[in-house]
Amino acid sequence: MTALALDRRRAARWLQEYGVYVAVAALLLFNVAFTANFLSVGNFRTQLVQAAPVCIVALGMALVIGTEGVDLSVGAVMALSAALVPLYLGYGPLPAVAIALAAGLLAGAFNGVLVAHLGIQPIVATLALLVGGRGLALVIADGQLVQVHDPTFLWLGTGDVLGVPVSVLAAGVFAAVVALLVSRTTFGRQVVAIGGNRAASTLAGLPVKRTLVGVYAICAVLAAVAGVLSTARLSASDPADVGLLMELSAITAVVVGGTPLTGGRVRVLGTVTGALLMQLVAATLIKHDLPYSSAQMAQAAIIVGAVYVARERSSR
Amino acid sequence: RESQTAAGGSAGPAASAAATRSAGPGCSREQLGYPRIDVKDAVIGFSQSEKEANPFRTAETASIRDEAAKLGVPEDKLLVTNAQSDLNKQVGDIKSLLDRGAQLLVVAPLNSDGLQPALDAARAKKVPVITIDRKVNSEPCADYLTFIGSDFVEQGKRAAEAMAEVTGGAGKVAILLGSSGNNVTTDRTKGFKDNLPAGLEVVAEQTGEFDRSKGQAVMEQLIQSNPDITAVYAENDEMGIGAVTALRAAGRNPGQDVKIVSVDGTRNAVQLVADGAYNAVIESNPRFGPLAFQTLQDFADGKAIPETVIISDDQYDGSNAAAKLGNAY
Amino acid sequence: MVLEVVDVTKEFTGVRALDRVSFELEPGEVHALVGENGAGKSTLIKVLTGVHRPTSGTVLHRGEAVEFARPADAQRAGISTIYQEVNLVPLMSVADNLFLGREPRRRGLVDRKRAHADAAELLAGYGIRADVRRPLGTLGVGAQQMVALARAVAADAHVVIMDEPTSSLEPREVETLFSVVERLHERGIAIVYVSHRLDELYRICDRVTVLRDGRRVHTGPLADLSRLELVSMMLGRSVGDLREHGATAFGEDHQAGREPVLEARGLSSGQRLRDVSLSIRPGEVVGLAGLLGSGRSETARAIVGALPLDSGTVLVGGVEVGSGVPGAMRAGVTMLAEDRKAEGIIPNLSVRENIVLAALPRLSRFGVVSRARQDRIVNTFIERLRIKVSGPEQKVAELSGGNQQKVLLARWLCTRPKVLLLDEPTRGIDVGAKAEVQALVDELAREGLAVLLISSELEELLDGADRLLVLKDGAVVDELAGDRLTRDDVLAAIAADES
Amino acid sequence: MTVETRVRRASWVSALQRQGAAVALVLVVVVAWIGFPRFGSPDNLRDIALQSSFLAIIALGMTFVIITGGIDLSVGSVYALGGVLAAYGSQWGFLAALLLPLVVCGLIGLVNGLLVARTGMAPFIVTLATLLFARGLLLAITSEGATTYRVDDGSPFLELGRGTVLGFGYPVFVALALCAAGGVLLRRTAFGRSVFAVGGAEHSALLMGLPVARTKVLVYVMSGLLSGLAGALTASYLQSGVTVIGVGLELDAIAAVVIGGTLLTGGMGTVLGTVIGVALRTVIQNVINQVGTLDSNYQSVVSGAFLLVVVVLQRSLAKSPDRR
């Protein structure tokens, strides 16, 4: 074997591991060079704020995908939580948020029970909530977009902590928590074990069903958080539109970040970077005023490229 | 072309629905050979296109229902379906309305093209069809009776005029487009761009998909990359409101340093105009109920119906917004 | 030479599985391929059949250099293979599996009637009488293996490669297999035969090639080698070193305690288990004998809570165990499952994580796992069980079968069980590793662990167990101990009132 | 219990379990027939058949893809693209109207197939990308959706979607013929067998010498072709290449396939089940319309609940025989 071939293989492996980060760096460089007014604090802030909801949802999605599942209902759960916020804002922002998150917890537990206890395939189990959940949210909200005026609540969408927007901070904290959860806790190890080999995990005495319900619950709660943050940022509860197609964005972020859809592995930092990458792609296309058609085709190409590089290669 | 000031004068709940224009040669019942069916005694079908989850659709459906109730149509004789944004479903819906015995049809088309089979079915059963809010690309007085609605190109044009006025005819404009592939988007864009004075330069056109949060997100991007934007044309109010939020977050002063004009006439947007954070709203009138039922009755009575009935759209700006807030939907 | 490999090297990322190996297969011979776990036998076979592409070196078929891009190419060239893991499609019917890729046709469409008839007839020749329309997955592992064999042989092949075909067969089926090999031999078909069971090799093979650590160390007539010489070549140890050991590595009887630590009473589950009762005392090794499908695995699964029961109780130390696997584990009962790949290892995870998996709750505080405690335990077990790894962070999927088995043993041992159920613990592992596992079981029993041993190898059961229960059709038909612990008695018990 | 009765009962149970959707369909139809006088009218039944036919054609391709253990999210966009291309092509006559969408959509299927089979990328993500791509392409050729191609009134292509036999539209017969052919292809040909084998145990299929990659490529090509064809039929039926159709259609197709008893993990499934799944979806939609007074937001709640009920029903039917 020639040294060149060896080098190529090592390069491929390296790319597989660090491809997303390289892509983000490359895109940043491109923008610095070719996009007007890119290098400004305000701009980075915008990108981070916009990426935050996807990132938060994707973190939960990564856990679900780690168990070899998928959760299509995240967008609907966002809508549910958004619909509930204005109903309870009268009791103060804290109860309103708590109720929205509780609804997420309930929805996630529902998904989890379907998957873990009834043995329904995750795509179908969560498809039911995708179809029905947004309808339910609209029923709750009476089909209306509702303006939100509570300043404390709106602070979640516009406020800063030490110069960091609240939603960005939240995304960062959740990322750190999920990373710790995955790498350092029994729960996290059980998640990847179940995704890696469910039969073996059952025989190893792991609480498979409980873990699965937990994972779907976490995912839905994170989606509810994203719903709350989006509502605060929009200063309106808009159950008809909030989180629309979020499931696809989140799954894309997770997969582009290097977590395989086949389960058994969760890459948290990769997921965060994946969300950032997709955000940067969208921003770049907008900033260069590409028509929607070209933007979509470009996005398709970038997804394929990123996943192609990061795919698990089979050696033969 | 005959012009007619018809119907709604007394019927509309809002002053803005009062005036209508209509155009085209007449189309009468004799000409088509359809039976005479009085609105009060008829089974009426209404096919709505999208979920009633935005103010326009809510107001539109409500207007139809209210007017039917007012005319004394019993509840079980007004059949309503909703296509949930699925064109094939709308075709099926209309056919099933016919199967269920609808004798008069009011259709809010999801799209200008693609309803042909449904229209054919209605024609075969000699059921007159009125399309509201969106014109279909079919033969009037053959495939369908008439179209009642706004002229979207005209709306774009009026938005351009309003824009020229509020900006003084110079500046850099960003357009927040509606959903791609939708002919409302196409027409409102065309009307706007074709009538924009030379001093106003379009620096960005991006879709906000008629959605507030998308409009907000796109605006946030644009304000970063084009800080010198001085005006925003949003093809619906929702995106315009999103833009206001984005501009405020970026430390701009919407309505002052960045002018905003949009189309629709929802309460939230008009309120913003009244508050001074918005410059003008071109109304797209959803209150089709009175006009639609009047037209159907006229048809039954044997009058000639013009091929297009243009519902008049109002306009809100700084001068009248506060006063007319009650008209917004 | 009908098939020849010259100087083949095969590298996987980081591992050199084959190092300049050459191998020659003569027409009509039965050629044994032996070596420790991980020696490279399966890899060599996969190179021969186009599953893997060699990193360097050439494959010659009938003297011509060939490059099989995929298994289909090799099959078309007349090379038919039974791979080590049963490689069929469990959801499809038996008949489908037999004829996949060469279905009988009528007017362009698959002729299902004929396929079913042919399949039934074909399988009858292998002593299998099953409804060929049933999904393959509903058959026992042994029967599946026979289907794979029938499939491979039915193809019009002049070379048949068998990678450990007997590892999940019972004695009677092994005999069937041998008669098939005989028939092929008579027809002049060349056979490559991989097995860890030396008896078999001496019965049917003409020549042998020994691999060690990815290199060829010997090729020659098998009759010229004594068993001891063969094993010493495989292991790379001197003959004298090995002489002391017997057929298995099991020692003498164990000193069992008085009171049974485990008591299973009246376990019943549909037709699979019927009123099975057994008890094991601390320090005792109880064996389960029986034919394939007799319910041995089912018994173990029932005890460990992995099989839903219609009735029956399991007591540990006189106390009924909680429900499910977690309940059994809390009571100190664990099971080493028979299917390592499907129910044992978690391939994506490291050796460390596989070992500590079941013990995680004990190693963590408030749900947070302590890395230091993990490392201590893992290192202890890697050392004690002599697991061959590059480090605890190596992916378990990269280990050889024997070492994977040891990792699994370690997983159970670190939960500090009172009762260990071993379902085919030495299946598919090499003589060296096998001896180690057997010695380990012995040692564990001596330390007071109660062991249930399931094995299809009678020798292993007879040597290893203090007491044998014979199962048949899901029920205990005999219990053998002391003087009756002989091969003949077991076979008699199994054969009794055969109808 | 003797072995024989056990086997007989097993096949009875498994027949029922596979027909979970059929049972639901019969129930819904009976209830609707009794509850709504108009439901059983010939016109309504014809409408239901016609409505189902487009989705059935798409779901047929999806069935093959899902049995190989894959998934095709691009069908909705490809369907819309096929319609636009057909309408565009119709200006050069019947053949162009049919071939143009088939060629382009087949190519998109080919790209899906090659990416999935040759690079080992997850089908979910590959077809998600082509979903975006096909929609982008559609917008590009219609100048961002501003242009709608219409099929001329006299065009022979119109007949394809709008002609009728016994009052049933041609698309119904096209769908039936394709599904019948698909059923035979799946059950009775070597290709069909390898579709099952690839989904049931890909690695084994490879070792058994089956053409795994080719099978995968072919099912995606089929799915692309069928979606394109459904689009062309729709364009003919609607008399124009509508740009806004097909959004979210992939989920409808997947739901229909899964309701029909096809395992999403691959290796098991039937065309008949898919047809039943499609019919069930259309009938439920029709019943919701018959009720008439249901708020549009409740409609999706009802659809979601229904999906859930059918899937749970199916699952519990499938589970019980396990514990024989």
Ligand SMILES: Nc1ncnc2c1ncn2[C@@H]1O[C@H](COP(=O)(O)OP(=O)(O)OP(=O)(O)O)[C@@H](O)[C@H]1O
């Ligand atoms: N796909 C693979 N990727 C990485 N390493 C591999 C792969 N397949 C085999 N190996 C490694 O190659 C070596 C030889 O493995 P092989 O399966 O050929 O052994 P074997 O002689 O068949 O052993 P056994 O008796 O356990 O079946 C082992 O070290 C194994 O870990």
Ligand SMILES: Nc1ncnc2c1ncn2[C@@H]1O[C@H](COP(=O)(O)OP(=O)(O)OP(=O)(O)O)[C@@H](O)[C@H]1O
């Ligand atoms: N009555 C039965 N009905 C259906 N399947 C059965 C029945 N009895 C046994 N089986 C199947 O036969 C297979 C073998 O059973 P089991 O594993 O208990 O046998 P075993 O004695 O442990 O044999 P092995 O050596 O294969 O482990 C199991 O997969 C089981 O599902």
Ligand SMILES: [Mg+2]
């Ligand atoms: Mg091997």
Ligand SMILES: [Mg+2]
């Ligand atoms: Mg067993």
